[in-house]
Amino acid sequence: xxxxxxxxxxxxxxxxxxxxxxxxxxxxxxxxxxxxxxxxxxxxxxxxxxxxxxxxxxxxxxxxxxxxxxxxxxxxxxxxxxxxxxxxxxxxxxxxxxxxxxxxxxxxxxxxxxxxxxxxxxxxxxxxxxxxxxxxxxxxxxxxxxxxxxxxxxxxxxxxxxxxxxxxxxxxxxxxxxxxxxxxxxxxxxxxxxxxxxxxxxxxxxxxxxxxxxxxxxxxxxxxxxxxxxxxxxxxxxxxxxxxxxxxxxxxxxxxxxxxxxxxxxxxxxxxxxxxxxxxxxxxxxxxxxxxxxxxxxxxxxxxxxxxxxxxxxxxxxxxxxxxxxxxxxxxxxxxxxxxxxxxxxxxxxxxxxxxxxxxxxxxxxxxxxxxxxxxxxxxxxxxxxxxxxxxxxxxxx
Numbered sequence: 001x002x003x004x005x006x007x008x009x010x011x012x013x014x015x016x017x018x019x020x021x022x023x024x025x026x027x028x029x030x031x032x033x034x035x036x037x038x039x040x041x042x043x044x045x046x047x048x049x050x051x052x053x054x055x056x057x058x059x060x061x062x063x064x065x066x067x068x069x070x071x072x073x074x075x076x077x078x079x080x081x082x083x084x085x086x087x088x089x090x091x092x093x094x095x096x097x098x099x100x101x102x103x104x105x106x107x108x109x110x111x112x113x114x115x116x117x118x119x120x121x122x123x124x125x126x127x128x129x130x131x132x133x134x135x136x137x138x139x140x141x142x143x144x145x146x147x148x149x150x151x152x153x154x155x156x157x158x159x160x161x162x163x164x165x166x167x168x169x170x171x172x173x174x175x176x177x178x179x180x181x182x183x184x185x186x187x188x189x190x191x192x193x194x195x196x197x198x199x200x201x202x203x204x205x206x207x208x209x210x211x212x213x214x215x216x217x218x219x220x221x222x223x224x225x226x227x228x229x230x231x232x233x234x235x236x237x238x239x240x241x242x243x244x245x246x247x248x249x250x251x252x253x254x255x256x257x258x259x260x261x262x263x264x265x266x267x268x269x270x271x272x273x274x275x276x277x278x279x280x281x282x283x284x285x286x287x288x289x290x291x292x293x294x295x296x297x298x299x300x301x302x303x304x305x306x307x308x309x310x311x312x313x314x315x316x317x318x319x320x321x322x323x324x325x326x327x328x329x330x331x332x333x334x335x336x337x338x339x340x341x342x343x344x345x346x347x348x349x350x351x352x353x354x355x356x357x358x359x360x361x362x363x364x365x366x367x368x369x370x371x372x373x374x375x376x377x378x379x380x381x382x383x384x385x386x387x388x389x390x391x392x393x394x395x396x397x398x
Contacts, residue, residue, distance in 0.1 A: 015086055146169065221241045
């Protein structure tokens with residue numbers, strides 16, 4: 001079912017980012033209905049947003065024949081989520097006071113869906129005690145506030161007031177649309193590769209991009225979980241609403257996972273941890289002709305096995321097995337050996353699966369012996385399926 005986003009645009013310079021946001025929403029196959037204030041049209045044209053959204057932009061309380069319209073009710077009723085970006089001090093003040101004197105404020109007064117407000121303004125305006133009071137009041141009403149970013153502002157000042165990038169707003173919209181069925185759960189996710197230094201210049205690593213782990217962290221947070229992400233070096237952005245613990249080596253990841261795991265309900269270990277590390281890394285760069293002598297390796301600690309040996313009955317551990325031959329057979333052995341509750345198997349040799357892809361082909365293997373095979377699908381969808389199964393297993397625990 002197509003989800004419908006009501007996007008309100010008010011008159012701030014940051015409105016230049018909105019066409020990019022609309023593109024992201026349309027790429028996610030959402031229906032986007034845009035309502036603009038008169039001031040917003042000074043910064044971005046209705047024609048641009050109409051072309052990108054494939055919908056007529058609404059900006060007038062009255063029909064062409066000057067008869068009253070009930071379009072504000074139609075727009076409010078059709079929305080699954082409403083967003084105001086950028087939200088100026090003026091529009092924030094109007095909403096807080098219940099003022100409905102144009103189409104956007106009238107629609108907002110009538111909505112029953114979640115409302116996401118994205119403040120954007122000069123830092124001194126943002127810090128104004130009246131604006132801050134209004135934002136606190138809107139939070140108490142149950143509205144979602146996406147805090148502005150700190151940085152250089154169009155007015156020349158530096159401080160809090162920048163509209164977050166479209167990707168961040170898009171994530172916040174997805175979060176507002178998601179059911180909060182994981183609320184109250186603490187979930188630990190690992191993601192990305194590790195790097196095992198040989199010297200200050202060279203290291204051993206693997207092809208993991210971190211996309212699968214990041215997808216799990218993003219969807220878990222969107223569904224209400226308290227998410228901690230322990231991640232090796234990543235090439236992709238980290239979700240805005242998770243706690244990031246950045247590490248580099250397998251040893252560092254081991255230490256962080258073992259420190260945080262006792263407080264967690266679920267661990268999803270999606271990181272591709274290096275199996276080996278140089279036995280004697282150097283503090284200075286080695287000459288090329290000494291490399292062959294230096295490449296003596298020792299085995300890294302097995303993180304999931306260590307976790308499996310200390311986990312409580314109420315905790316769920318989900319591991320991954322990236323294989324190229326006999327994946328199911330190998331994953332079953334891994335499940336038993338490491339005391340995991342579920343293994344997510346993916347044959348990285350299949351088209352569209354494995355490293356660097358936005359899609360994956362997976363099979364779930366449970367301790368009960370149950371197996372679930374899934375076709376090629378986006379990693380975000382795979383993440384939701386993993387979380388569905390982990391949540392179901394956790395609920396069965398004493």
